Amino acid sequence: MTEGNFVDYVKVHVFSGKGGKGSAHLHREKYIAKGGPDGGDGGRGGHVIVRGNENLWTLFHLKFKRHIRAEHGGDGGKQRSTGANGSDEYIDVPLGTVIRDTETNEILKEITEDGQEFIVAEGGMGGRGNWHFKTSTNQTPRYAQPGIDGQEVDITLELKVLADVGLVGFPNAGKSTLLSVITAAKPKIADYEFTTLKPNLGIVKYRDFKTFVIADIPGIIEGAAEGKGLGHRFLRHIERNSTLLFLIPADAPDVAEQYEVLLDELRRYNPELMDKDRIIAISKSDLLDEELKKELGQELDEKLQLPYIFISSVAQTGLQELKDKLWEILNKNPV
Template sequence: MSQGSNFVDYVKICCRSGKGGAGSAHLHRDILTSMGGPDGGDGGRGGHIIVVGSSNIWTLLHLKYRKHIIAEDGLAGGSSHKSGRQGKDEILEVPLGTIAKDAETGEVLFEITQNGETKILTHGGRGGQGNAHFKNSVQQTPRYAQPGEQGQEVWNVLELKVLADVGLVGFPNAGKSTLLSVVSAAKPEIADYPFTTIVPNLGIVSYRGGKSFVMADIPGIIEGASKGKGLGYRFLRHIERNSVLLFMVPADTSRSIKEEYEILKHELESYNPELMQKPHVLAVTKSDMLDQELMDEMKQDLPNIPSIFISSVAEKNILELKDMLWKAIES
């Protein structure tokens, strides 16, 4: 199975929480007592559907084919004030960066960003109170108890936004996958045609002194992506979660480097203006074909952000690029 089919960043699931158990309307009876007081126990709570963050998983693939998530019903209360057992909760593990939404309204319910973070997606019904609760000076032997509360049945969406320190931003064929394969152990598919990367690839980049950071190769965006054109929104969503944006423009671009950077920046800004507040770094890729004179000339026309000429294939200026990125992450 290719990574493309393994990476699932959106699932729509029907969540049905458990019904609460009914309270008991039992009246105490034993050999000595023919007409005792109320001793009905409470019903058990219905099972919740709970979402838990896990740093060990990167995708929602395991939920793709589980369209219906059903928690257990609570059991009814018994005599002698015995409470019914709670329904078993249904636990869904999700990757960090998962957002839960109401499928009908699109309202964001919560997001999971920490390992072990736990949120209730769908609450189970409360158990009904037994008749012992309803005894008073007027009504000594109440013969009624509460039914259990119904569970909820709702459609929810779980959506993943990749969490990474550095997001690679560039048009298709800017050399993003090649860079990731050189600086980390990630092995993204690399080829000389647009849209080779159709899912985000993550790599751990080792740095000086045993430090490391996470780099995400975001699929190439094209002009008009912010309007949903091409692979559009689905990929821009992942860029929102990166701390630093590394813009990658090839040295052999048909436009000027500044012009290509401005187009990429405009796409991101149209989608979410907050992306402009993240640190931007520019890498001019495939620069092993340039001589020093040409690079000096091109430097005159670069945008006013930290910039570097690199070549992933020739491993030129790769360590210097890591230094720039680390500085941006730390800031």
């Protein structure tokens, strides 16, 4: 998945269908010159429905389709025949999509299951035909109800990536390199900050044909919780990951301090993120000899009391140990 076709935020203007009008028809046939009212009801207008689709990973298919309109209901006919209901219009979205009312910013629904449906705009009811209005004193009503107008709504669709593990770190910490080594994903890799501008997903192949999904989240900077840098555009993707993998380079001035800064940004954005399982991977560890690793390990043991692993994506060391640890955390059972 390239950055160009990963779309995680779209605004859509939707119109549900108008209900069909009822018929004011009077029954006429051979030898019956003045039959009673037999006008049928109008059909219901089509709904606009958001539907979860597990085969989608992005909102790209909606990028150039910003107006969605359902079909109007058919008009009623003679012999009490009801007009056809307008066909519903479906908006398929990836799992993990949040539906908001654009005007109020209120969350209407979160789509988390395949096939889950939510009506964002209900079709108008069809009008009743004139036979409903027949009474003993008004036996030939020559009027019927018009159909009710459909709804017109602005909605915002936000995708929060659903992954087992979310990669968290400062820009240029080596997240994309790690993803490219342990999965088949091909993220953009370069030696400058903010190479990754959109989340990348990769499937990690584990022992006995087991797999889990890992997401490379764009790099965090201080102040991201207030919207600095890429701010909320990527922090929301971390909310759906069950485990957070903090990636900190071995050449960082202070590994423990960098971890605390990252953790503080997540805490300020959403305190509930503190409930997720966390693990630290020290990347670029091929720069360290055994003595430096031991010193750094002792420092982390004292300051953080958190599981950590030394890895090198380039030298491909520590990667299987990292997979084992992540699998253990995801399944809460020792390997």
